[in-house]
Amino acid sequence: MEACKRCLYPINHPFGLVLHDGICSGCITHQEKDAINWKKRRESLFEILEESGNKKRAYDCVVPVVGDAEDYYVLSLVLDLGLAPLVVSVNDFFKNDIGWHNFHNLITHFDVDSVVFNPDFRVYQELIKTSLRKYDSILLPFHSLHTAFPVHIACDRNIPLVIWGQNQSVEQVGKFSHFDSVEMSRWCRREHDLFNVEIDTLIGNGAQVDTRTLNYYQYPDIKRVARRNIRGIYLSNFFRWDPLYQNSKSCQFGFWPEPNSATFDPYERAGSSVYYNLHDLLKLKRTGYRKFDDHLAREIRHRRVDSHKILALKAEYSGAPVDIKPFFKWLGVSESGYRWYVEHRLASFSNLIESRSVKRSASLSEHFSLIRESKGSARAPSKQFVLYGKGI
Numbered sequence: 001m002e003a004c005k006r007c008l009y010p011i012n013h014p015f016g017l018v019l020h021d022g023i024c025s026g027c028i029t030h031q032e033k034d035a036i037n038w039k040k041r042r043e044s045l046f047e048i049l050e051e052s053g054n055k056k057r058a059y060d061c062v063v064p065v066v067g068d069a070e071d072y073y074v075l076s077l078v079l080d081l082g083l084a085p086l087v088v089s090v091n092d093f094f095k096n097d098i099g100w101h102n103f104h105n106l107i108t109h110f111d112v113d114s115v116v117f118n119p120d121f122r123v124y125q126e127l128i129k130t131s132l133r134k135y136d137s138i139l140l141p142f143h144s145l146h147t148a149f150p151v152h153i154a155c156d157r158n159i160p161l162v163i164w165g166q167n168q169s170v171e172q173v174g175k176f177s178h179f180d181s182v183e184m185s186r187w188c189r190r191e192h193d194l195f196n197v198e199i200d201t202l203i204g205n206g207a208q209v210d211t212r213t214l215n216y217y218q219y220p221d222i223k224r225v226a227r228r229n230i231r232g233i234y235l236s237n238f239f240r241w242d243p244l245y246q247n248s249k250s251c252q253f254g255f256w257p258e259p260n261s262a263t264f265d266p267y268e269r270a271g272s273s274v275y276y277n278l279h280d281l282l283k284l285k286r287t288g289y290r291k292f293d294d295h296l297a298r299e300i301r302h303r304r305v306d307s308h309k310i311l312a313l314k315a316e317y318s319g320a321p322v323d324i325k326p327f328f329k330w331l332g333v334s335e336s337g338y339r340w341y342v343e344h345r346l347a348s349f350s351n352l353i354e355s356r357s358v359k360r361s362a363s364l365s366e367h368f369s370l371i372r373e374s375k376g377s378a379r380a381p382s383k384q385f386v387l388y389g390k391g392i
Helices: 025-034 038-052 069-080 097-110 121-135 140-157 186-192 211-217 222-227 243-253 278-287 291-301 307-317 325-331 335-345 347-352
Strands: 061-065 085-090 113-117 161-164 231-234
Touching: 025 291, 038 161, 038 231, 061 069, 061 140, 069 085, 069 097, 069 161, 069 243, 085 097, 085 140, 097 243, 113 140, 121 140, 121 211, 121 325, 140 161, 140 211, 140 222, 243 291, 278 347, 291 307, 325 335, 335 347
Parallel strands: 061 085, 061 161, 085 113, 161 231
Antiparallel strands: none
C-alpha cells in the first residue's frame, strides 16, 4: 500500500490523501501550525463570538461531548472564553464504567448544564445491524446522532453557536488549510463524519424501523439552520491543536485514562467497550490500517517519535488481538450467527480475533513522557457495555 514516507499514512485514507514528492497533504498542512500567528487566529474567533453574542440568551453555545479527554480540553477553552455553554451528549450505549465516570465527572467538575439524549434502544440496534451488514461499520448510527442532535438543540433553543473540537479532515489529511476556517455544516458532516452514508440508507432491507423515529439522526433542514443563523465552528482553526499534549492535561480535572492493547494513547475514546475492539478491526478491514496508525502519524508530525520508536511501537501494537464476542452478545446475535459472521466476513482477520477477554496492559507505554505522567490516573474497566450511568 502506497503511503507517506514521513508519517506512514496510507494513501487510501477515507478522507482522501494526496502525496507530493512522497509527502502527504496531512504533513504539509500540519507545517502550517508553525507559521500561523495563533494570536491573530484567536482574535478572529473573538469577532465571531461578538457577532453571535446576546446577553439575553441563557446559553451562548452548544458543546457536543462524549466524555472524551478532548471534551475536557474543549469545555475548559469555552469557559476560559467567558461563554455560557449547554453541554449536549448522545448515549451510544457502548460505555464501560470508566466512560460513564469520565462523562459525569466532566459535567460535575465544570459545573455546567447538560442535555443527554438516550435514543430508542431497539431502533438503535436495528440501525447498527444494517450498518454492520452493509458498510462493515458499527458507529454510523451514533455518528449520525452525535453530529445532528446538538444542532437540533441549537435550533430549538435559538443558540447561535455549536462549538466542536478538532476538524478531522484538516488534522488528519490536510483536506483544507487552517486558513480556510472550514465550519461544520451538513456537507462537512456527510463527507467527514458519515463517509457519505446518510441514515436513510440504513432503513429498509430488513431493518424494522419507523422513519418517524429518525428525526434526530438527520441533520436539521438547512433553511431552518440559516434562519436561526446557527454556525458550527472548530476550535482547531483558532488554537494550535496537539491532542496528546492537550488530552494528558485532562487528568488534572479527574479524567481517567484507559490503557489498552491496541494503541499507546490511553486518552482518546477511553471508556468505550467497542472502539479498540470490533470498531478497530472493521476499520482495518475497510481501510487497511488501524487506529494505532492514526496515533502514530499524529505523533510523528508532532516530532515525538524518532525512527527507533516507530519500529518499537509497530512491533508492540500493529498485531494486537481484539475480543469482539461481547459486542455480538450486546447486539443479541446468537452463537451460530456470531460464528457465521467471523467465518464469512472476518475470515482474513481470524488471527486478530480472541475468543476470550483480551488482557489490557497494566502499565502505560514508556515511549512518551506525556503518557507516563498520567500513570497514577489510569485504570482498567470493571464493567463493559454499561447502558446507563447513574452519575456521581
